[in-house]
Amino acid sequence: MTSDVKKPRRKRHAERPDIKEALLDATETLIREEGYAAATARRIASKVGLKHQVIFYYFGSQDELLAALFRRFADAQNERLKAALNSETPLSSLWHLHRDPESTRFTLEFMALANHNEVIRSEIAKNAETVRSMETEAVERHLRQRGIEPRMSPQMVTILTNALARLLVQEASLGIHLGHEEARRLSDASFAAFEAMGATIGGVEPIIDAMETGEPLGRDAG
Template sequence: MTADRRRGSESSPTRQLLLDETERLMLEEGYAAVGVRRLAREAGVAPALVLYYFKTLDDLFLAVLKRRADGEFERQQRLLDSKPPLQALWELSRDPGLALITEFMALANHREAVRVAFAADAERYRKAQVEAIMRKAESGLPDVSPAALVVATTGIARILGMESALGITGGHEETVALIEDLLKRFYGSSSLAVDHD
């Protein structure tokens, strides 16, 4: 019972500030820049207050991951319900939030608890994506599994995003044009409003 009280309220403005600052540090300098003293200094609080809300750095990283994952899952569901699913996946996967995902992937290589939580969230996303494709497949699917469509669509978009972040852009225009052409063919050109970044 003491441990639960020690973590403070999840809706506390101070806790939210600590999560915001952790996310900012991860994006600007990488996850390795996040430590109790550094976070406390950036947030303008005492180090003991960081430990009041988060017993360990893993707890802190998991809280940032959960907050982001839950928000992204809700956004994904809204987009999957409002657009053709493959188009929604293409747009979601090309989202600039890739930098934080990349930081969590790197962090997952070093922290088992983060790896387990990250993988569970990714599986939850993928299951919802496949279900959306199957649910909206009234016109029929191409002769390929919905899971393969999800992996191919999201994978290509994420690779393009990671390469762009590194300054690699050769073949990107052509790949984007190919995917958008395939989406138009599958859904019909009148049902898509493709958003070019």
């Protein structure tokens, strides 16, 4: 005779946040030290003394683990970005933030991974749209406060700032430094010129003018 009393389901073990964070930390360490290709499930799990199946228990897949790591990194970067854009020197702060070699190299690892990983590509694209909007709005706001009508759009300013900063870091990591000092001086002068200007000099375009002359302009210029 069979009993129709259902057996209670075996309870799933509760997830431990400390293990989840440890897996993210281990993945980040591997990517920073050896590149994204080193971040395999087995190597990640071994770093925290566990079997590789733990990756799938906590994240479902290795792709989701990498996506979670990117989101964690992007959230931290975006908090730094907000602080930079809300400072008294938004363009200089943005420039120096994107020139940070450690964070830029980490970003480049994810961009390389995105070439053949749709999950990561989607995460990067979504975050990039958010960041571009934040930066454009901030540059537009600061230009407006200074009474400046630029020939170069705020969006283009942010694109060029990001592109140049990323290029300098990428080339420096390969041992390429030719022209870097001149590019840094010109950019520093351009941003300092913009941030030295006040609303009393409406119509002056310090970013473009300083890029053409290479000379910082003071408050009494114009």
